[in-house]
Amino acid sequence: xxxxxxxxxxxxxxxxxxxxxxxxxxxxxxxxxxxxxxxxxxxxxxxxxxxxxxxxxxxxxxxxxxxxxxxxxxxxxxxxxxxxxxxxxxxxxxxxxxxxxxxxxxxxxxxxxxxxxxxxxxxxxxxxxxxxxxxxxxxxxxxxxxxxxxxxxxxxxxxxxxxxxxxxxxxxxxxxxxxxxxxxxxxxxxxxxxxxxxxxxxxxxxx
Amino acid sequence: xxxxxxxxxxxxxxxxxxxxxxxxxxxxxxxxxxxxxxxxxxxxxxxxxxxxxxxxxxxxxxxxxxxxxxxxxxxxxxxxxxxxxxxxxxxxxxxxxxxxxxxxxxxxxxxxxxxxxxxxxxxxxxxxxxxxxxxxxxxxxxxxxxxxxxxxxxxxxxxxxxxxxxxxxxxxxxxxxxxxxxxxxxxxxxxxxxxxxxxxxxxxxxx
DNA sequence: AGATAATCTTTACGTCGATCAGATAGAGAA
DNA sequence: TTCTCTATCTGATCGACGTAAAGATTATCT
Numbered sequence: 001x002x003x004x005x006x007x008x009x010x011x012x013x014x015x016x017x018x019x020x021x022x023x024x025x026x027x028x029x030x031x032x033x034x035x036x037x038x039x040x041x042x043x044x045x046x047x048x049x050x051x052x053x054x055x056x057x058x059x060x061x062x063x064x065x066x067x068x069x070x071x072x073x074x075x076x077x078x079x080x081x082x083x084x085x086x087x088x089x090x091x092x093x094x095x096x097x098x099x100x101x102x103x104x105x106x107x108x109x110x111x112x113x114x115x116x117x118x119x120x121x122x123x124x125x126x127x128x129x130x131x132x133x134x135x136x137x138x139x140x141x142x143x144x145x146x147x148x149x150x151x152x153x154x155x156x157x158x159x160x161x162x163x164x165x166x167x168x169x170x171x172x173x174x175x176x177x178x179x180x181x182x183x184x185x186x187x188x189x190x191x192x193x194x195x196x197x198x199x200x201x202x203x204x205x206x207x
Numbered sequence: 208x209x210x211x212x213x214x215x216x217x218x219x220x221x222x223x224x225x226x227x228x229x230x231x232x233x234x235x236x237x238x239x240x241x242x243x244x245x246x247x248x249x250x251x252x253x254x255x256x257x258x259x260x261x262x263x264x265x266x267x268x269x270x271x272x273x274x275x276x277x278x279x280x281x282x283x284x285x286x287x288x289x290x291x292x293x294x295x296x297x298x299x300x301x302x303x304x305x306x307x308x309x310x311x312x313x314x315x316x317x318x319x320x321x322x323x324x325x326x327x328x329x330x331x332x333x334x335x336x337x338x339x340x341x342x343x344x345x346x347x348x349x350x351x352x353x354x355x356x357x358x359x360x361x362x363x364x365x366x367x368x369x370x371x372x373x374x375x376x377x378x379x380x381x382x383x384x385x386x387x388x389x390x391x392x393x394x395x396x397x398x399x400x401x402x403x404x405x406x407x408x409x410x411x412x413x414x
Numbered sequence: 415a416g417a418t419a420a421t422c423t424t425t426a427c428g429t430c431g432a433t434c435a436g437a438t439a440g441a442g443a444a
Numbered sequence: 445t446t447c448t449c450t451a452t453c454t455g456a457t458c459g460a461c462g463t464a465a466a467g468a469t470t471a472t473c474t
Contacts, residue, residue: 013421013470038461049423051463056421060462115379122384129385154402157389161380162406166369169376172322173368177329178336182364195361199369201408220439220452245430256454258433263452267431 010047018056018066020046025067026110034109039063061120068117071110072128072135078103079138089146094203096142097167098193104171105189111171139163143202162202170196217254225263225273227253232274233317241316246270268327275324278317279335279342285310286345296353301410303349304374305400311378312396318378346370350409369409377403 014020024045028037039060040050057063082099083092104111118124129136140160144150148159170193173179183192197203221227231252235244246267247257264270289306290299311318325331336343347367351357355366377400380386390399404410 011470017421039463040461050461051424051465052422054463119379119382122382124383124385154389154392158402159406161377161386162373162403165376165380165403166373166407167376168379169372169374170368172326172375173372175326175329176331178331179368182361185361195365196369196372199366199409200373201411202406204408218439224452246432247430257431258455259453261432 014046014048014052017046017048017052021048021053021056021063022066022070025063026070029067029109029113030107034113037064061117064113065117067110068114069125069127071107071114072125074107074110075100075103075114076133076135076138079135083138083142090204092142093146093163094194094197096139097163097170097197097203098190100167101171101174101193102190105174108175115168136160136164159202162200166197166200166203221255221259224253224255224259228255228260228263228270229273229277232270233277236274236316236320237314241320244271268324271320272324274317275321276332276334278314278321279332281314281317282307282310282321283340283342283345286342290345290349297411299349300353300370301401301404303346304370304377304404304410305397307374308378308381308400309397312381315382322375343367343371366409369407373404373407373410 021042025037025042028041028045032041039053042063043050043053046052053063057066078099079096082096087095118128124136126134128134131137140156143156143159143163148156150156174189174193179192183189186192186195228249232244232249235248235252239248246260249270250257250260253259260270264273285306286303289303325335331343333341335341338344347363350363350366350370355363357363381396381400386399390396393399393402
């Protein structure tokens with residue numbers, strides 16, 4: 001396979017169409033939104049015939065899976081940055097929540113796609129939940145570093161899930177505009193986030 | 208307009224097609240899932256031509272709005288039942304969360320549709336958030352009855368939002384099957400829910 | 415070089431949301 | 445009652461979609 005594509009008229013064989021399709025889909029997702037994301041549209045954006053994607057993806061949902069996969073990796077990067085900001089123990093947990101919600105607000109359609117794909121498979125992908133350096137593991141690590149008992153397997157698991165649930169719920173809620181006045185009163189989006197998160201024990205006290 | 212429909216072959220004018228369409232849509236949503244919910248399919252289910260719905264709804268999304276509206280009312284009913292079970296103050300808050308998640312798990316596609324419609328309008332419908340007896344108001348009331356300070360407007364609002372966010376997040380998370388072993392270990396779905404909710408201050412202590 | 419396999423295009427089918435002209439029937443005025 | 449008006453429903457149609465099949469083109473391997 002070829003690595004790069006000639007700048008002028010594309011050759012018959014693309015080179016790395018799979019990658020190009022995923023990137024085209026990401027672009028369309030940001031530009032036009034999730035409702036306007038069609039397989040034909042992605043092929044169009046990539047400059048290829050409507051049936052071409054079927055040589056790289058079984059069907060539309062498999063392409064969306066690949067886009068979602070990229071999303072989870074971007075989220076892990078956002079987590080990395082948040083964890084590297086050293087503050088107090090309980091603030092570290094809370095700021096992880098802020099970073100999470102920030103990512104969701106920055107890429108709302110991608111964020112929703114990530115969960116739609118997971119839900120359809122009734123499972124979070126392993127690289128999100130189980131793997132070393134998975135997003136889930138990172139939350140757990142921060143909880144431990146914030147004082148949670150690593151010996152209490154069940155309790156730690158529950159606390160991690162509680163963190164994730166709250167952050168996920170907040171990520172979806174904060175886009176509703178009836179909260180705007182409250183945000184205004186508190187001095188902006190992030191202050192609002194911290195205000196809500198501080199009402200949740202796991203975020204406020206690190207379990 | 209007619210009130211009821213003759214049992215044999217439908218007359219040219221339906222009687223109350225609008226209502227029949229919403230009900231057909233609900234039926235299809237439960238039976239086939241959200242992905243298989245087409246406007247044509249709803250018309251088919253209601254025994255009517257593909258263009259008939261357009262005399263009662265501007266477009267597909269307006270029909271879905273009506274279905275979502277029904278969903279919010281069903282949720283309010285579920286809340287009512289949960290609130291009437293008198294337990295201790297902090298348990299009342301937690302059990303509201305259990306009822307919320309229970310509703311979402313019982314009608315997963317309807318639940319998602321409710322939020323999809325709200326998100327598209329960037330707003331929760333007024334009868335959910337602002338009205339007397341709205342679902343949002345009910346959460347707030349339970350928080351007050353559980354010991355929250357009604358005078359602290361902002362704090363009460365934040366606590367209510369925190370409750371809702373956590374419950375919503377949990378509602379979406381609990382369907383992932385990698386949590387099944389944990390549920391098993393804790394003795395079932397509801398024990399798992401309470402375990403997670405007890406890690407959240409607003410649920411554990413009523414603010 | 416020739417054969418084989420992978421990739422891309424073309425064509426096609428069925429379904430979808432949506433529009434519009436025309437058929438049908440209930441409701442009020444004569 | 446009968447006529448007219450208006451709301452409701454049907455039928456035909458359009459463009460876009462997801463997907464499949466068959467043919468064209470090119471990379472790879474012998």
